[in-house]
Amino acid sequence: MEYIYAALLLDAAGKEINEKSLEEVVKAAGLSPDEAMAKSVAKSLNGVNIKDVIKNAQTVSVAAAPAGGAPQASEKKKEEKAEEKVSEEEAAGGLASLFG
Numbered sequence: 001m002e003y004i005y006a007a008l009l010l011d012a013a014g015k016e017i018n019e020k021s022l023e024e025v026v027k028a029a030g031l032s033p034d035e036a037m038a039k040s041v042a043k044s045l046n047g048v049n050i051k052d053v054i055k056n057a058q059t060v061s062v063a064a065a066p067a068g069g070a071p072q073a074s075e076k077k078k079e080e081k082a083e084e085k086v087s088e089e090e091a092a093g094g095l096a097s098l099f100g
Contacts, residue, residue, distance in 0.1 A: 003038060007045055019039050
């Protein structure tokens with residue numbers, strides 16, 4: 001994960017993301033760099049515009065959020081009203097048995 005953070009830092013600073021720069025950032029953070037991991041991350045991010053990826057990820061997650069399984073506010077109100085009616089009926093039935 002630290003290599004992803006290093007890549008994000010390098011991108012934010014406008015620096016090239018390569019094995020050497022990733023290793024330097026990881027080393028500056030007080031960790032021991034792993035050459036294989038730095039090489040893998042650098043190769044994976046070659047030609048990738050990180051700012052565009054982040055922008056598209058935010059757009060997708062915001063657009064997908066309302067369509068998810070979470071009920072809308074109006075649906076929640078309907079469910080609460082239905083629960084209130086059941087609760088009132090149960091309470092009335094319980095009181096009737098006291099005076100029965």
